[in-house]
Amino acid sequence: MTAALPPARSHQATGPRRWATDPLVPVLLLAPAGGLAAAQAPALTWAVLGGLAGYTLSGSV
């Protein structure tokens, strides 16, 4: 009688790495950066706006 094989596990990042690379992280960083930049460094705000616009196309090719 053969022993039952354990179910295959899909490969997942674990722990801090999984949280740090969550797809939401760039938006969570860029969104407040846009507000801060608008108050402190208006020119940089445009770079942040560009970053937000570019990242919203995630998954589009």
Next chain:
Amino acid sequence: MFVVGLVAGGLLSGLVLGLASGLFAPLPSAWRHGAIGLVALLGLLRETGAVRFPLPQNTRQVPQHVLQRNLLQGATQFGFELGTGVRTFVSSSAPYVLAVAVLLAGQRLHIAILAGLGFGGGRAATPLVRYASGAVADWDTRLGARLRVITVAGCGAMVAALALLLV
């Protein structure tokens, strides 16, 4: 090289939009800023599902043979074409909001270039974070689940930042 291509493509689009923005300079700033606000709000409403309308786009994608001829050159070209935003599916309103803002805000050319570089950088963030995750299939699944939040939050943040900049 793919990331380099993305940023270079974004830079080119920013430059083109910045040069074209001169055509709108004679319009009163109140009109231009009002149009930016209207487009930004419409974009946000579209992402939330409150309004529905198709986004104008070139529905051609970068052909796969670009990558098959020469991998290094192909990756750069593929990234460049994606970075321009011209030959890609545009699934979010945010790039249009950015384009209209660059065209109508009456800013100097280096601002448009910064916006373009940021756009390329934002596009590059996707493959970079995906690669950094070390588990791309899992990351793709999580992206699919979060994409609506990403587009709504992205557009919302753009509306807020533009309001702070232009009002």
